[in-house]
Amino acid sequence: MPAQTPNGCAMRPAPCRVDAVMLEARASILTKRSFKAAAKRSALELVVACMDLTTLEGKDTPGKVRGLCARGISPAPGVPSVAAICVYPALVPVAVRALAHSSVKVASVATAFPSGLSPLDVKLRETLEAVAAGADEIDMVIDRSAFLAGHYDAVAHEIAATREACAGATLKVILEVGELGSYAAVRRACDLALAAGADFLKTSTGKIGASSTPAVALLMCEAIREHARRTGREVGLKLAGGIRTSKSALGYVSIVHETLGNAWLVPERFRIGASSLLDDVLMQREKDASGNYAGASYVAVA
Amino acid sequence: MAVVPELAYSPAPESTAPVSIRESYGLFYGGEWVAPAGATTFATQNPATEEKLAEIAYAEAVDIDRAVRAARRGYEKYWRKLRPTERAKYVYRIARALTERSREFAILETMDGGKPIRESRDFDVPQASAHFFYHAGWADKLDWAVPGCQRPRALGVVGAIVPWNFPLLIATWKIAPALACGNTIVLKPAETTPLSALLLAQVCAEADLPPGVFNVVTGDGRTGAALAEHPDLDKVTFTGSTEVGKAIRRATAGMGKRLSLELGGKSAFIVYDDAPLDQVVEGIVSAIFFNQGHVCCAGSRLLVQESVADDVVERLRARLATLRHGDPLDKNTDIGAVNSRAQRDKIVELVQSGIDEGAELVQAQWTPPDRGYWYPASFFTNVQPTYRIAREEIFGPVLSVMTFRTPGEAIERANNLPYGLSAGVWTSSGALALYTAQRLAAGVIWCNTFNQFDPSSPFGGYKESGFGREGGLAGLRAYLQT
Numbered sequence: 001m002p003a004q005t006p007n008g009c010a011m012r013p014a015p016c017r018v019d020a021v022m023l024e025a026r027a028s029i030l031t032k033r034s035f036k037a038a039a040k041r042s043a044l045e046l047v048v049a050c051m052d053l054t055t056l057e058g059k060d061t062p063g064k065v066r067g068l069c070a071r072g073i074s075p076a077p078g079v080p081s082v083a084a085i086c087v088y089p090a091l092v093p094v095a096v097r098a099l100a101h102s103s104v105k106v107a108s109v110a111t112a113f114p115s116g117l118s119p120l121d122v123k124l125r126e127t128l129e130a131v132a133a134g135a136d137e138i139d140m141v142i143d144r145s146a147f148l149a150g151h152y153d154a155v156a157h158e159i160a161a162t163r164e165a166c167a168g169a170t171l172k173v174i175l176e177v178g179e180l181g182s183y184a185a186v187r188r189a190c191d192l193a194l195a196a197g198a199d200f201l202k203t204s205t206g207k208i209g210a211s212s213t214p215a216v217a218l219l220m221c222e223a224i225r226e227h228a229r230r231t232g233r234e235v236g237l238k239l240a241g242g243i244r245t246s247k248s249a250l251g252y253v254s255i256v257h258e259t260l261g262n263a264w265l266v267p268e269r270f271r272i273g274a275s276s277l278l279d280d281v282l283m284q285r286e287k288d289a290s291g292n293y294a295g296a297s298y299v300a301v302a
Numbered sequence: 303m304a305v306v307p308e309l310a311y312s313p314a315p316e317s318t319a320p321v322s323i324r325e326s327y328g329l330f331y332g333g334e335w336v337a338p339a340g341a342t343t344f345a346t347q348n349p350a351t352e353e354k355l356a357e358i359a360y361a362e363a364v365d366i367d368r369a370v371r372a373a374r375r376g377y378e379k380y381w382r383k384l385r386p387t388e389r390a391k392y393v394y395r396i397a398r399a400l401t402e403r404s405r406e407f408a409i410l411e412t413m414d415g416g417k418p419i420r421e422s423r424d425f426d427v428p429q430a431s432a433h434f435f436y437h438a439g440w441a442d443k444l445d446w447a448v449p450g451c452q453r454p455r456a457l458g459v460v461g462a463i464v465p466w467n468f469p470l471l472i473a474t475w476k477i478a479p480a481l482a483c484g485n486t487i488v489l490k491p492a493e494t495t496p497l498s499a500l501l502l503a504q505v506c507a508e509a510d511l512p513p514g515v516f517n518v519v520t521g522d523g524r525t526g527a528a529l530a531e532h533p534d535l536d537k538v539t540f541t542g543s544t545e546v547g548k549a550i551r552r553a554t555a556g557m558g559k560r561l562s563l564e565l566g567g568k569s570a571f572i573v574y575d576d577a578p579l580d581q582v583v584e585g586i587v588s589a590i591f592f593n594q595g596h597v598c599c600a601g602s603r604l605l606v607q608e609s610v611a612d613d614v615v616e617r618l619r620a621r622l623a624t625l626r627h628g629d630p631l632d633k634n635t636d637i638g639a640v641n642s643r644a645q646r647d648k649i650v651e652l653v654q655s656g657i658d659e660g661a662e663l664v665q666a667q668w669t670p671p672d673r674g675y676w677y678p679a680s681f682f683t684n685v686q687p688t689y690r691i692a693r694e695e696i697f698g699p700v701l702s703v704m705t706f707r708t709p710g711e712a713i714e715r716a717n718n719l720p721y722g723l724s725a726g727v728w729t730s731s732g733a734l735a736l737y738t739a740q741r742l743a744a745g746v747i748w749c750n751t752f753n754q755f756d757p758s759s760p761f762g763g764y765k766e767s768g769f770g771r772e773g774g775l776a777g778l779r780a781y782l783q784t
Contacts, residue, residue, distance in 0.1 A: 017577065017578035017579070017730050017750075018578045018581065019578040019581040019730075019750040021750060021754075022581040022582075022584040022585050022588070022750070022751055023580075023581055025586075025588070025751075026581075026584045029420070031422075032420070032632040032633070033311060033633070033634050034311065034634055035311060035312070035314075036311075036312050036314045037312055038312055039309075039310060039312035040312075042307035042308075043307075043309055044658070045306070045307055046307055046309060049306040050306065054547065055499045063684045070452065074769035080306070167445070173532075196314065198673070199685050208349050222580040226580075253309065258624050259624075262308055262309055264307075265306065265309050266306055
C-alpha cells in the first residue's frame with residue numbers, strides 16, 4: 001500500500017537527489033587510477049576471486065556448463081577460483097554437480113530473467129525451484145515495467161517476496177540500469193532494493209546494450225554506503241554487462257576501493273559478472289609475468 | 303571462499319624522462335635566448351623535493367626595456383602587418399605543439415610547481431592548448447567579435463604578469479587572445495614557476511613565430527613591477543594577489559595603458575538542504591583541494607544550510623580520509639606539494655589564527671615526507687564570519703565551514719566580503735539556483751559543480767577580485783581597440 005497523507009492522497013515519494021556532473025567527474029578520476037606491477041597482479045587476482053563467471057544463452061547445454069565450471073574452479077595455474085558460476089535455472093543441477101567439491105558457488109538468474117515480465121507467482125516459483133535445486137545465489141531482475149510506471153511499492157513488494165522465497169540463498173537484485181533512464185531513477189531503484197532486503201545490488205542483465213558505467217557503479221556504491229551508515233547492513237555490489245577488459249574491471253575496483261573501502265573488496269560483498277573478462281585477465285597476467293602478450297590460443301577457454 | 307589479496311595501489315610515478323631541463327636559462331626576447339644585463343640569477347626548485355631544477359636569469363629594468371623594445375619591433379615589423387589568416391596559422395601551430403608535447407609540459411609543470419600530475423595532465427595542459435585552439439579560430443573573424451565595431455584593431459604591446467598556481471594555463475589565458483588579436487606580448491612568469499613559460503618560448507621559437515611576438519622575462523616581484531611600469535606598453539594584464547594588483551593599478555594610473563586584473567578571492571560554496579549531498583562532497587573536494595587550494599576562485603567558504611550541516615560535515619570528514627596525499631608525480635596522487643616554503647608558512651600562520659580564534663580544525667591524517675613543502679587537506683568547523691579564516695584568502699587546502707538558515711542569509715553572507723570572484727550554488731531546485739545566482743556578486747557562478755572552465759566562457763571578478771574578463775568574447779575585447 002502506498003503511504004497515505006491524512007487527507008487520503010497518496011504521498012509522492014521524495015525525489016532522489018543525484019547530480020550527473022560531479023558524479024561523472026569523480027568516476028572519471030577513479031577509473032584513471034594506476035595499478036602497477038605487484039599491485040596490478042594482486043588486483044587482477046582479486047577480480048578473478050570476485051568473478052561470477054557467466055553463461056546466459058539459449059544455446060547453453062550441460063556440456064557447456066560443465067566446461068565453464070571446470071574453468072571457474074581452476075582458471076589457470078596459480079590463479080584463484082572464481083566466486084560463482086552463473087547460469088539459467090534449468091542448468092543449476094548441472095552446475096551443482098560440477099562444483100560439488102569446490103569453493104565455487106552456484107548462482108542462478110530467476111524471476112523471468114531478463115525482462116521480469118511474468119506473473120509474480122511464476123517468478124517466485126522459479127526462484128523456489130532454483131534454490132531447491134541447489135543454487136546458493138539468486139540473481140533476480142526488478143520489474144522495470146512497474147518501476148517506470150511509478151508503481152514503486154509493487155517493485156519493493158516483489159523484491160521482498162523474492163527475498164522470502166530464496167531464504168538461505170544470497171539475493172542479488174538486478175536493476176537493469178540502462179533501462180531506468182536517469183541517475184536519479186537508478187538511485188531510487190537502489191534505495192528500494194536496499195530497503196527490501198537485497199544482499200547485493202547488481203547493475204545489469206548484460207542483455208541490453210547500455211549497462212554498467214563507472215558513474216552508475218559509483219552511484220550504487222554511494223547508495224550502499226549510505227544504507228550501511230544508516231542501518232549498519234553492508235550490502236554487496238555486483239557489476240555486470242559489458243566489462244570485458246582488465247583495465248575496465250580495475251577501474252571499477254578503484255571505485256569500490258575508494259568509495260566503500262577494502263572491506264567491500266571480498267567475494268562476499270563484491271562481484272563482477274562476466275563471460276569474456278576472464279580471458280583478458282589471464283592474458284594480462286601472462287603479459288605482466290613474461291613481458292609479452294600471449295595469444296588467445298594460450299588461454300584455455302571453455 | 304578464497305582469501306583475496308588486500309587491495310592497494312603501488313607507487314605509479316610518471317617518468318621524468320620526456321623532460322629535459324637545462325642547467326640555466328637566459329631571457330627570451332626578439333626571437334632568441336639572451337643573457338641578462340646583470341649577473342644575478344635565482345634557482346627554481348621542485349617543491350616536493352627541494353631539489354634545484356635550474357638557474358634562472360634575473361631580469362632588471364634594462365632587460366625589461368630591451369624585451370619591450372623587441373616586442374614593439376615585433377609588432378611594428380611583423381605581427382601587425384600579417385594577414386589575420388596567417389596570424390591564425392601561427393596560433394594554431396602553437397596549439398598543436400602544446401598538444402603534441404602535452405606530456406612534457408605536464409611533467410614539467412608538476413616538477414616545478416608541485417601540483418599532482420593528474421591535474422597537470424588532465425586539466426592544465428589540455429585547457430592551455432584548448433585556449434590556443436579557441437583563440438586561433440577568432441584571429442581572422444574579429445570583425446564579427448564586437449557588435450557595432452566593424453574593424454577592431456590590436457592594442458600593440460601587452461605586458462603580462464602571471465602567478466605560480468597555474469603557471470602555463472594562466473599565461474595562456476593572456477598569450478592566446480593577445481596574439482590572436484594581433485598584439486605582441488612580454489610575459490613575466492612567477493619566480494617559483496618559470497619553467498613552463500620558458501618551454502613555451504622554446505616551442506614558439508620552433509614554431510617560427512616572428513621575432514619579438516612572444517617574449518619571456520624572468521625575475522621576482524620587482525621585475526614584474528618594472529614591466530608593469532614600462533612606458534611603452536599598451537596594456538598590462540595581471541593575475542595574482544589583490545595587494546599587488548592595487549599596487550599595479552596605482553603605478554599605471556594616468557599612463558594611458560589598458561589594465562585587467564584578476565586577483566584574490568574567498569569564494570562561497572552554498573549548499574541548500576535539497577542538494578545531492580554525495581556530489582556536494584565531491585564538489586567541495588574540487589572547490590578547495592584542487593591544486594592544494596592554490597586557486598584564486600577556490601570555494602574556501604562553505605556555507606551550508608543548518609538542517610544538513612552535520613550530515614555534510616560527517617560526509618566530508620569521511621572523504622578527507624580517502625584523499626591521496628603524496629608525490630605529485632604519482633599518477634594516483636590527489637594532493638601534491640605546496641608551491642613554496644613561503645606559502646606553506648602562510649597557510650600554517652592562518653590556520654593557527656583559526657585555532658586561536660576558536661574554530662575546530664579537522665585534518666587528514668597523513669605524515670608528510672621530511673623534505674618538500676606540504677600541507678594536509680583540512681577544514682574548520684565552528685567558524686564565525688568575523689574570524690580571519692572566514693575573511694582572508696588562505697590559498698591552501700583549508701576550508702572554513704559556516705551555516706545559514708535561509709536563502710536570504712546565504713546570499714548576504716556570501717556577498718559580505720570585498721572579494722567576488724566565484725561562487726557555487728548547490729540545490730536540486732533550478733528556481734532556487736537562479737534566484738541565488740542572480741543575487742550573488744561574483745564573476746563566475748557554478749551550479750551543482752565547481753571549478754569548471756572553458757575557453758569560450760569568460761572568467762573574472764567583482765570588487766577587489768579584479769576587473770576585465772578572460773576567455774570568451776568578453777575576453778577578446780580586452781585585447782582589441784573597439
